[in-house]
Amino acid sequence: xxxxxxxxxxxxxxxxxxxxxxxxxxxxxxxxxxxxxxxxxxxxxxxxxxxxxxxxxxxxxxxxxxxxxxxxxxxxxxxxxxxxxxxxxxxxxxxxxxxxxxxxxxxxxxxxxxxxxxxxxxxxxxxxxxxxxxxxxxxxxxxxxxxxxxxxxxxxxxxxxxxxxxxxxxxxxxxxxxxxxxxxxxxxxxxxxxxxxxxxxxxxxxxxxxxxxxxxxxxxxxxxxxxxxxxxxxxxxxxxxxxxxxxxxxxxxxxxxxxxxxxxxxxxxxxxxxxxxxxxxxxxxxxxxxxxxxxxxxxxxxxxxxxxxxxxxxxxxxxxxxxxxxxxxxxxxxxxxxxxxxxxxxxxxxxxxxxxxxxxxxxxxxxxxxxxxxxxxxxxxxxxxxxxxxxxxxxxxxxxxxxxxxxxxxxxxxxxxxxxxxxxxxxxxxxxxxxxxxxxxxxxxxxxxxxxxxxxxxxxxxxxxxxxxxxxxxxxxxxxxxxxxxxxxxxxxxxxxxxxxxxxxxxxxxxxxxxxxxxxxxxxxxxxxxxxxxxxxxxxxxxxxxxxxxxxxxxxxxxxxxxxxxxxxxxxxxxxxxxxxxxxxxxxxxxxxxxxxxxxxxxxxxxxxxxxxxxxxxxxxxxxxxxxxxxxxxxxxxxxxxxxxxxxxxxxxxxxxxxxxxxxxxxxxxxxxxxxxxx
Numbered sequence: 001x002x003x004x005x006x007x008x009x010x011x012x013x014x015x016x017x018x019x020x021x022x023x024x025x026x027x028x029x030x031x032x033x034x035x036x037x038x039x040x041x042x043x044x045x046x047x048x049x050x051x052x053x054x055x056x057x058x059x060x061x062x063x064x065x066x067x068x069x070x071x072x073x074x075x076x077x078x079x080x081x082x083x084x085x086x087x088x089x090x091x092x093x094x095x096x097x098x099x100x101x102x103x104x105x106x107x108x109x110x111x112x113x114x115x116x117x118x119x120x121x122x123x124x125x126x127x128x129x130x131x132x133x134x135x136x137x138x139x140x141x142x143x144x145x146x147x148x149x150x151x152x153x154x155x156x157x158x159x160x161x162x163x164x165x166x167x168x169x170x171x172x173x174x175x176x177x178x179x180x181x182x183x184x185x186x187x188x189x190x191x192x193x194x195x196x197x198x199x200x201x202x203x204x205x206x207x208x209x210x211x212x213x214x215x216x217x218x219x220x221x222x223x224x225x226x227x228x229x230x231x232x233x234x235x236x237x238x239x240x241x242x243x244x245x246x247x248x249x250x251x252x253x254x255x256x257x258x259x260x261x262x263x264x265x266x267x268x269x270x271x272x273x274x275x276x277x278x279x280x281x282x283x284x285x286x287x288x289x290x291x292x293x294x295x296x297x298x299x300x301x302x303x304x305x306x307x308x309x310x311x312x313x314x315x316x317x318x319x320x321x322x323x324x325x326x327x328x329x330x331x332x333x334x335x336x337x338x339x340x341x342x343x344x345x346x347x348x349x350x351x352x353x354x355x356x357x358x359x360x361x362x363x364x365x366x367x368x369x370x371x372x373x374x375x376x377x378x379x380x381x382x383x384x385x386x387x388x389x390x391x392x393x394x395x396x397x398x399x400x401x402x403x404x405x406x407x408x409x410x411x412x413x414x415x416x417x418x419x420x421x422x423x424x425x426x427x428x429x430x431x432x433x434x435x436x437x438x439x440x441x442x443x444x445x446x447x448x449x450x451x452x453x454x455x456x457x458x459x460x461x462x463x464x465x466x467x468x469x470x471x472x473x474x475x476x477x478x479x480x481x482x483x484x485x486x487x488x489x490x491x492x493x494x495x496x497x498x499x500x501x502x503x504x505x506x507x508x509x510x511x512x513x514x515x516x517x518x519x520x521x522x523x524x525x526x527x528x529x530x531x532x533x534x535x536x537x538x539x540x541x542x543x544x545x546x547x548x549x550x551x552x553x554x555x556x557x558x559x560x561x562x563x564x565x566x567x568x569x570x571x572x573x574x575x576x577x578x579x580x581x582x583x584x585x586x587x588x589x590x591x592x593x594x595x596x597x598x599x600x601x602x603x604x605x606x607x608x609x610x611x612x613x614x615x616x617x618x619x620x621x622x623x624x625x626x627x628x629x630x631x632x633x634x635x636x637x638x639x640x641x642x643x644x645x646x647x648x649x650x651x652x653x654x655x656x657x658x659x660x661x662x663x664x665x666x667x668x669x670x671x672x673x674x675x676x677x678x679x
Contacts, residue, residue: 069249126363
């Protein structure tokens with residue numbers, strides 16, 4: 001089958017996996033993608049794509065780890081540096097020896113060095129798989145940071161251990177001193193080399209920008225090529241390419257935070273491009289993983305030399321050994337590195353330890369590494385039990401994915417509910433505080449000239465504030481709807497009484513009164529029957545179109561235009577007075593229970609009045625817009641100052657502060673866009 005067509009089918013399967021996950025959210029996307037890849041390889045028209053480990057690492061692992069390095073929380077990694085190192089280094093080497101011996105005792109036909117190689121390639125956890133599973137299961141933030149840090153670093157340590165174990169199996173010789181020295185050289189060299197190369201690439205981009213090359217396409221191309229170049233350069237220098245791209249990603253993240261480039265479009269394009277690219281690469285990794293399964297499974301499954309039941313028991317025992325060792329290491333390592341006065345990390349609970357244990361999913365790195373096991377030893381003999389080693393690695397990947405998919409939702413549910421509730425409450429209180437700070441900042445700027453513009457800005461903030469306070473009270477939806485309906489119907493009754501009084505005083509004629517009463521009736525239907533209101537709106541739109549057609553056919557348009565203008569001014573005044581009557585009626589019925597909902601409806605009426613009073617001439621309108629923009633900019637700055645104040649006082653976490661700042665930035669962009677459209 002043509003390779004281009006195969007690639008299109010693989011991309012289609014990635015898209016289908018998300019569609020299936022929408023209808024089956026209880027199944028993680030990675031599992032769906034593995035099944036789709038397996039199905040594609042199994043159908044008669046399918047094609048087997050040989051997995052080349054070197055190409056797989058540079059094409060998939062390098063850009064994904066670069067992206068993770070750019071987005072991982074460096075503050076969290078530094079705070080959790082000792083737990084991360086104990087997992088990424090300590091647990092890897094303990095796993096190599098313990099699981100290696102268990103495998104050798106379980107399957108004596110596998111030499112000890114080959115068993116160590118299997119244990120080494122089973123050591124790295126798959127941060128991509130964990131992230132995909134955590135999208136539907138809320139893993140506590142500390143554990144997620146721990147897993148991300150471990151996933152970024154343990155690939156390098158496990159691959160180095162795997163390299164020496166395979167070398168020992170192939171040659172029959174091993175030197176611990178030489179292996180230790182090489183490990184330090186490869187690791188430190190990879191991290192340092194990746195950092196230096198990343199710095200040089202960033203300085204090159206800054207240089208061409210200073211020369212006037214602000215082309216987003218060129219800068220984006222350099223950024224996309226960076227992880228591939230870094231990985232290949234590091235591997236060519238015989239240091240860890242994986243650690244090099246991780247370090248490169250972190251350096252780029254630091255530079256991105258400091259960058260003062262005015263080219264906002266570059267940031268948008270960069271974020272969008274990497275979102276699409278990582279989505280495709282993540283999906284292809286698991287589809288290809290599934291695509292390899294039939295070949296791996298059939299080689300052992302159809303071989304009469306192996307008892308299939310016994311082979312499955314090997315997978316179960318090795319997986320159990322990996323998880324048990326991980327549980328004991330995580331729970332016991334607190335006494336080694338987590339118990340630190342400087343870091344003040346509390347002892348992990350059994351539940352947290354279980355979540356961390358189950359989240360240790362094996363993935364693409366494990367299978368790619370297993371496929372890199374050589375076919376022959378140095379003496380020309382076949383590598384002992386190579387097919388069985390690959391089969392066990394594939395089985396452990398599937399089993400750990402299944403265990404995580406089943407147990408993580410159960411273990412993380414209560415913990416996530418408590419965490420979510422606490423975070424939401426802190427974020428909601430902070431949002432209320434910063435909106436009140438914005439209102440206070442606008443009020444301090446009020447003078448005789450900008451009073452109307454200030455009222456407009458404050459009204460918008462008060463509307464948001466009332467909505468936040470309603471949400472803070474956690475009122476259930478049926479009760480909220482009932483109270484809101486009662487308030488709106490009371491306001492419409494006040495509008496009706498006002499029109500009736502105007503009819504009695506003969507201030508308006510019956511034709512105009514009919515129009516107002518018809519408008520009130522439509523609003524009542526909108527409050528009580530939304531579907532009927534939509535149908536009525538269609539009919540009213542048709543009526544307005546018919547009236548416009550009659551106006552176009554009317555012979556004396558000048559006279560009619562003057563009559564319509566006078567009528568409009570009179571109706572506008574009546575509408576304002578109607579709204580004020582509704583506001584007074586709502587205020588008279590305010591209670592503790594309906595206070596915030598009442599103020600929310602009142603703010604809508606005030607906005608309606610403000611829009612009617614908006615100056616129509618160009619000069620006054622431009623002046624109003626300029627004043628509103630100046631006040632809104634000061635309000636946004638007041639919000640940012642309030643967020644910083646809350647963070648410095650320890651009222652909110654760094655992540656909450658970052659989220660609030662992002663919300664302010666988004667609202668500011670939308671407000672500026674809307675302002676430009678109306679200017």
